Amino acid sequence: MGFYFAQFLTGLANASSLFLIASGLSIIFGVTRIVNFAHGSLYMLGAYFAYTLITTLDAGGFGFWTGVILAALIVAVIGAVIEILVLRRIYRAPELFQLVATFGVLLIIQDVTLAIWGAEDLLGPRAPGLSRAVRIFGEPIPEYDIALIIIGPVVLGLIWLLFSRTRWGVLVRAATQDREMVGALGVNQRWLFTSAFMVGAFLAGLGGALQVPRESVSLLMDLSIIGEAFVVVVIGGMGSVTGAFVAAVIISVLNAFGVLVFPQISLVLPFLVMAVVLIVRPYGLFGTAASAHGPPTVPEAPMKPMSIAGIAVVAAAVALVALLPRLDDGFILVLMIDVLIAMLFAASLHFLMGVGGMVSFGHAAYFGLGAYAAALAVKALGLPMLAAMAFGPLVAALGAMIFGWFCVRLSGVYLAMLTLAAAQILWGVTFQWQSVTGGDDGILGVWPARWASSKPAFFYLALVLSVAGLVLIRHLAHSPFGYVLRGGRDSPIRTEAIGIDLRAHQWLGFILAGAFAGLAGVLFAFSKGSVFPDALSIGQSIDGLIMVLLGGVQALIGPIFGASAFVLLEDYISRLDYWRAILGGVILVIVLAAPNGIAGGLSGLWQLVRGGRKTGERA
Amino acid sequence: MLEVAALNTFYGQAHILTDIALTVGGNEVVALLGRNGAGKSTTIKSIMGLVRPRSGSIVYDGEEILGAPAFRVCRLGIGYVPEERRIFTELTVEENLEVGRRPARENAPEWTVERLFHLFPNLAERRRQAGGRLSGGEQQMLTIARTLMGNPRLVLLDEPSEGIAPLIVEQMARVIAEMKREGLAVLISEQNLHFSRLVSDRAVIIEKGAVRFAGTFADLDADPEIAKTTLAI
Numbered sequence: 115m116g117f118y119f120a121q122f123l124t125g126l127a128n129a130s131s132l133f134l135i136a137s138g139l140s141i142i143f144g145v146t147r148i149v150n151f152a153h154g155s156l157y158m159l160g161a162y163f164a165y166t167l168i169t170t171l172d173a174g175g176f177g178f179w180t181g182v183i184l185a186a187l188i189v190a191v192i193g194a195v196i197e198i199l200v201l202r203r204i205y206r207a208p209e210l211f212q213l214v215a216t217f218g219v220l221l222i223i224q225d226v227t228l229a230i231w232g233a234e235d236l237l238g239p240r241a242p243g244l245s246r247a248v249r250i251f252g253e254p255i256p257e258y259d260i261a262l263i264i265i266g267p268v269v270l271g272l273i274w275l276l277f278s279r280t281r282w283g284v285l286v287r288a289a290t291q292d293r294e295m296v297g298a299l300g301v302n303q304r305w306l307f308t309s310a311f312m313v314g315a316f317l318a319g320l321g322g323a324l325q326v327p328r329e330s331v332s333l334l335m336d337l338s339i340i341g342e343a344f345v346v347v348v349i350g351g352m353g354s355v356t357g358a359f360v361a362a363v364i365i366s367v368l369n370a371f372g373v374l375v376f377p378q379i380s381l382v383l384p385f386l387v388m389a390v391v392l393i394v395r396p397y398g399l400f401g402t403a404a405s406a407h408g409p410p411t412v413p414e415a416p417m418k419p420m421s422i423a424g425i426a427v428v429a430a431a432v433a434l435v436a437l438l439p440r441l442d443d444g445f446i447l448v449l450m451i452d453v454l455i456a457m458l459f460a461a462s463l464h465f466l467m468g469v470g471g472m473v474s475f476g477h478a479a480y481f482g483l484g485a486y487a488a489a490l491a492v493k494a495l496g497l498p499m500l501a502a503m504a505f506g507p508l509v510a511a512l513g514a515m516i517f518g519w520f521c522v523r524l525s526g527v528y529l530a531m532l533t534l535a536a537a538q539i540l541w542g543v544t545f546q547w548q549s550v551t552g553g554d555d556g557i558l559g560v561w562p563a564r565w566a567s568s569k570p571a572f573f574y575l576a577l578v579l580s581v582a583g584l585v586l587i588r589h590l591a592h593s594p595f596g597y598v599l600r601g602g603r604d605s606p607i608r609t610e611a612i613g614i615d616l617r618a619h620q621w622l623g624f625i626l627a628g629a630f631a632g633l634a635g636v637l638f639a640f641s642k643g644s645v646f647p648d649a650l651s652i653g654q655s656i657d658g659l660i661m662v663l664l665g666g667v668q669a670l671i672g673p674i675f676g677a678s679a680f681v682l683l684e685d686y687i688s689r690l691d692y693w694r695a696i697l698g699g700v701i702l703v704i705v706l707a708a709p710n711g712i713a714g715g716l717s718g719l720w721q722l723v724r725g726g727r728k729t730g731e732r733a
Numbered sequence: 734m735l736e737v738a739a740l741n742t743f744y745g746q747a748h749i750l751t752d753i754a755l756t757v758g759g760n761e762v763v764a765l766l767g768r769n770g771a772g773k774s775t776t777i778k779s780i781m782g783l784v785r786p787r788s789g790s791i792v793y794d795g796e797e798i799l800g801a802p803a804f805r806v807c808r809l810g811i812g813y814v815p816e817e818r819r820i821f822t823e824l825t826v827e828e829n830l831e832v833g834r835r836p837a838r839e840n841a842p843e844w845t846v847e848r849l850f851h852l853f854p855n856l857a858e859r860r861r862q863a864g865g866r867l868s869g870g871e872q873q874m875l876t877i878a879r880t881l882m883g884n885p886r887l888v889l890l891d892e893p894s895e896g897i898a899p900l901i902v903e904q905m906a907r908v909i910a911e912m913k914r915e916g917l918a919v920l921i922s923e924q925n926l927h928f929s930r931l932v933s934d935r936a937v938i939i940e941k942g943a944v945r946f947a948g949t950f951a952d953l954d955a956d957p958e959i960a961k962t963t964l965a966i
Contacts, residue, residue, distance in 0.1 A: 281831060288821045295819045298781055298835045300807035300883050402823075457797045 118371075125361065125370030127259035131328075133320030133362035135339060136346035137273060138314035144290040144353025148201055149209065149527055151216040154340030155223035158317045159375050160189045160322025161331045162231050164724035165238045168326065178242050182326075186319035194314025197308050203706055205307070207528060209473050214663050215705040217656055221338060221698030228333060229692070234663040245327075247599040260325050263325065269317070270359050276313075277355070290353050316406045341380070341538060341652065345384040350564055351401020360399060362576035381542035385535040386411045396524050419592050432581055439570035445464065446602045447639075453681045454580040460661035460673035460680075461587050462630035463480045466655045468667045470592045470623040471603025473530045474522070476537025477631055477658050479517065482650030483641040484510040484632025486544060494550075499563035501700030503579075503636050510632020511625050513540070518624030522617050525606070534652070541650045556646035560639050576637050583630050588670055590626065599623050664704060734778070734918050735811075735887055735907045740789035740799075742772075742779050742942075749943045752785070757887065757918050763910065764929035764936045765922040766964060772942040773922035774816055777889045781813045782919075789849035793887070810838055810942040812885030816892045816922075818876045822865025826856055829864050831873055831881035839920045842915040851879040852911060864950050877908060888916040894928045908931050926964055938963050 139153045167181035196219055204211055245262050277283035287297045287305055297303050322335065346365055350357025367386050372379040391398065420428070438450055461476045487509035491502035492630035517536040521529055544551040552559065566572050590596050601609040602616040609616050639645045649652065657680065665676025683700065687693045735757040742750040750772050757763045764959040767773050778784040782803040791799045796954055800808055807813065821829050830846055837843045850857035853874045859867060860928065864875060873906060882889060894902045912919055923929040930950050938946040938953075940963045942962070946953065953960060 178868050281834075284824065284828045284831050287828075288824055291821050292819055293822060294803070295781060295815065295821075295830060296781060298802045298813045298815070299879065300835050301832070302804045545841060 116253040119251050120253035121254055121260060121370045121374065122262065122367060123255055124316055125367035126266075127256075127262040128370065128705040129359075129366035131325050132261040132339075132342060132346055132366055134269060134324070134357050134363055135318045135349070136343045136358040137270075137319030138321070139343050140350065140353055140355055140358045141273075141286070141317070141346045142311055142314035143347065143527075145286055145293075146201065146205060146307050147527075148205070148212045148216065149344075149530075150314075151213055151221060152196065152219040152336075153216075153338065153343060154336035155204045155220045155227075156189050156193060156318035157339055158227065158331075158333070159192060159223065160185050160319030161238075161321070161325055161335055162227060162236075162322075163188050164323030164326045165236050165331045165439060166231075168239060168540070175446050178239075182320065182323040185323040186316050189319025190316035191199070194308055194312045196315075197311040199700060200706070201311065202304065203306070207705070208465065208667070209530065210659060210663060210667065211705050213475065213530075214701055216655070218698040218701030218705065221701070224333060224336065225692045225695035225698075231331075231339040232332065235330040235332040237330045238581075241327045244696075249356070249515070253443040263326065266362075267321075270355065270618065271319075273355050274635045282306075282309065298351075306546065315477075328667070337652070338650045341534075342384050342530060344534065345388045347398075348528065349388050349398055351398030352527060354398070357400030358400055377459045378542075378546040381545060382539050384541070385538045388535045389532060389539070392524060392528060392535075393520055394498075396528060398528075410698035418587075431552040432577075436577060439573055444569070447680070449685060450638075451573055451576045451641050452685075453678050454576045455634050456648040456657075456661060456677035456681045457674050458580045458583045458637070459631055459634035459658055460665070460677040461584050461670075462627045462634065463658045464662045464667070464670070465587050465591065465630070466624065466627035467662060468605070468670075468672070469596055470599045470620060472620060472624065472625070473526070474521075474533040474655070475659070476535070476652075476655050477627070478534035478650045478652075479537035479540045480510040480514050480628035480631035480653035481635040481638070481654060481658075482537075482544065482645075483513045483628075483645075484635030485559070485718075486551060487632070488636040488639045489645045490550070492560050493557055499566065499640065503633075503640070504505050505631045506636035506639070507632035509514050510635065511629035513613040514625045514628025514632075515621075518621050518628065522620040522624060537650055537652070537655055541647055544647045544650060551647075554647065556644050560645065560646045561643050564638045566640075567653040573642065579633060579637060579710075583633055584674070587630060591670055595619065595622070613704075635699070637723075660701060663701075734761075734794060735920070736778075736790075736792045737780065738790045738792075740776070740779060740786050741793065742775055742784055742786040744775075744784075748942065750779065751943070753779075753903055753944060755937045755940065755944065755947065757920050759886075760852065760913065760916050761935065762913050762919045762933040763941065763960060764933040765824075766929060766936055767922075767939040768924065769937050771900065773939065774891055775942075776939065777809060777813070777891050777920070777922055781811065781889060783813075790943065807883060808835065809886075810884075810886040812842060812883050813942075814876050814880045814881035814888065814890045814893065816895060818869075818872045820867070820872045820875055820879075821862040824861060824864055826860045826862060826864060826867070829879050830882050833879035834844050835883040838884045838886065841884050842917065844881045844886055846882075849881060850934060852908065853878055853910070869885045870897045870904075873897055873901065873905070873909070875892055880915070881912075885917065885918070888912060890919060890921040892924065900930060924964070926960065 133151065135157045139150060139265065142148060142150050146275060154381035164182050165184035167184050168178055171181050200215055200219060204215055210571045241258050241261070244257040247256050248260070259728055278288060282653055283308055285301055289303065293303055331565070346358055346361040349364070350361035365387060368387065372383050435450070437667040439447060464473065466472050466474055466477065484506035488506035491497040491505040497505060521532050523537070524532055545553055550558060561567060562572055566575050592670055598609065598614055598619045606616055635649060638649065661680045662673050664679050665672030665674065665678065684697070687696050692697060738754045740753040742752055753776055755763070765773050767778060777785060779786045782798070782801050784804070785801060789799060790797060790903055792811060793811060796809070821832060824832070825847065830849065837933065849862070851933070855871050856878060859871065864872065867875060893905050905929065911918060920934060921929060935949055936946070936953055937944060939960065945963050946959050
């Protein structure tokens with residue numbers, strides 16, 4: 115009995131810091147509609163600043179709590195800077211831009227933190243006066259945990275007061291529903307957004323600062339918390355602070371007991387709970403459908419089939435690439451194989467997002483499924499390479515079929531979050547299921563068949579499969595099936611009103627996108643000779659999003675440019691110190707300066723050259 | 734008070750408003766008439782700064798406001814009552830009014846919550862209820878009251894009689910008369926000729942985004958062809 119109660123209290127204490135970061139995320143989303151990937155970074159910064167302040171200020175209780183509050187205030191100011199410099203410029207951009215931009219901020223903060231505090235984990239002091247344990251039902255409970263259990267509801271109460279008893283709170287709640295109307299009533303949304311972002315950043319910083327006595331401060335804090343924070347926000351309902359509290363308690367308490375029954379569950383459990391909640395309540399426990407009065411969006415320009423000249427140029431480019439092994443059969447060839455795989459992966463994601471209008475934050479799931487399926491087919495089933503290559507996309511398609519069935523029932527951010535959850539569940543499974551997947555050690559020795567083992571031979575194989583995949587994706591986008599998907603993307607209600615079962619089409623689109631990503635994964639596994647859980651990680655999903663963004667969402671050729679640019683860029687800058695900050699900077703420059711991506715930029719140039727009129731409004 | 738000239742607004746490539754010109758004098762009620770899709774709402778949104786016109790001029794009180802963001806236009810003294818009401822459904826009636834509250838303005842009537850509750854007794858009874866739980870007519874009253882909380886000098890009313898019960902339409906007419914009595918200027922977009930005749934001093938008719946008629950109702954009656962061809966009667 116005592117043991118279980120202690121476990122329950124530990125869960126509640128964990129819930130407090132999770133609630134703090136998630137409530138901030140939720141407030142920011144509610145007002146700005148931005149999914150802030152950098153929120154974990156603000157949490158991490160809170161911990162680092164608190165560490166420095168607490169250890170510099172005198173060690174008494176006064177110094178500790180002052181340090182915690184000061185750290186949160188500093189993070190609030192940093193949040194304001196981020197909002198003014200970056201987010202303010204992209205409120206009208208599609209979700210993809212916002213997500214990738216905040217990911218760029220995350221990368222920069224990671225390197226800045228590394229430069230200031232170094233790579234070593236920092237062990238903070240315990241909270242003065244709360245460093246011992248009390249016995250409850252005979253079990254030792256750290257006093258600090260009890261303090262945290264009290265702090266959570268207190269902060270919830272303060273936020274509630276702020277939102278219901280102040281004019282600022284009323285305005286924020288109104289803006290959460292209809293920003294444009296709030297503006298038409300004379301409220302300067304800019305400062306409302308900045309201040310809401312500051313409150314959110316303050317809460318994240320506070321959450322991080324309060325963790326100092328509990329865990330060592332490290333550079334991994336940002337990504338390790340952000341996944342769970344997303345889950346909590348989605349379960350609670352995006353924009354609902356009460357929901358964030360309830361969800362944080364549910365997740366943390368379930369986790370505290372879950373690990374007793376099944377120790378490996380902690381990586382998967384939050385995402386499982388989220389998937390279940392989203393299926394039962396598509397807007398989370400306390401959420402409501404977002405207002406239709408968002409910012410005015412520019413209708414997407416129709417995709418045009420390629421002209422004869424265009425086809426000739428592409429064919430010539432493919433022929434030129436095919437000559438590559440004559441020039442070099444070493445490093446450049448390996449890099450080109452990477453580019454081809456990335457192109458196929460990015461094109462499959464683009465098909466899902468650009469054509470299907472379904473934004474996925476977890477497309478790596480199907481890339482990884484393909485890679486693992488092929489690797490296991492070779493190692494465990496003893497299949498020959500070509501059979502394994504066919505097996506991979508099939509398994510990926512099967513996975514996409516299962517997860518897609520749930521995903522197409524949602525839309526927008528909730529859809530994106532469920533795809534993320536699916537990818538995280540699979541990642542957790544590959545990571546934990548050591549007897550089959552090898553866990554962290556991965557699967558090694560996945561080499562191509564003898565005839566394809568030389569670099570040029572594998573290069574041709576990759577070239578044939580990728581080009582075939584790309585041509586097929588193109589073909590699908592311009593088929594009646596593609597028209598239905600694009601119709602559904604632009605106006606789901608009208609599409610259904612003319613008698614189309616949109617959900618079924620979207621499901622099929624999801625499966626196809628998964629299968630092509632699986633094919634890319636298969637090529638990846640054989641080109642590297644190994645597979646690791648990284649293949650399904652958030653990082654891999656984000657890489658795909660960056661490629662699509664780099665290339666531009668509006669053209670089918672976009673992902674091809676984007677993937678090439680990304681692989682070459684990453685290959686170059688990953689050799690530099692602080693490459694994350696450089697990559698983050700590049701991402702921000704592209705999002706802010708060239709929102710149409712490389713392909714959009716090129717077609718803009720082309721139109722300038724031809725003296726043609728610009729099509730559509732360029733924001 | 735308001736002078737709109739040569740206003741051109743586009744949605745993407747589509748030319749919605751062509752050289753719209755209209756004026757509203759101080760303490761004048763002007764009806765902006767036209768069929769569905771004629772461009773009434775777009776005209777009002779263009780004035781309010783919710784849609785950005787490509788060219789033209791909108792002079793309010795001697796100041797060019799074309800291109801100004803909506804919150805600035807509002808702060809200059811133009812109130813906007815949207816067609817779809819756009820009540821904050823999860824906020825109480827009082828909180829909805831709070832969102833609209835602006836400081837008092839010289840030469841404009843000053844509205845308080847209590848004054849508005851006097852004008853709209855139904856709202857007073859429901860002051861602590863969520864906006865989303867009000868009936869359609871009550872929501873229509875709330876959206877007007879919310880705009881008046883900003884103490885405007887000119888109110889843009891987008892289709893106030895649309896989709897509400899006849900009894901409420903009568904009440905609406907009284908409210909507009911009250912606004913005029915208080916010294917406000919009002920621009921009402923309407924499809925209902927009878928209602929606009931009841932409440933307004935002058936009419937401007939637009940068709941396919943261009944002005945077809947501007948004048949008094951007597952002028953309009955003198956040539957029945959105009960109303961017949963431009964309005965859905």
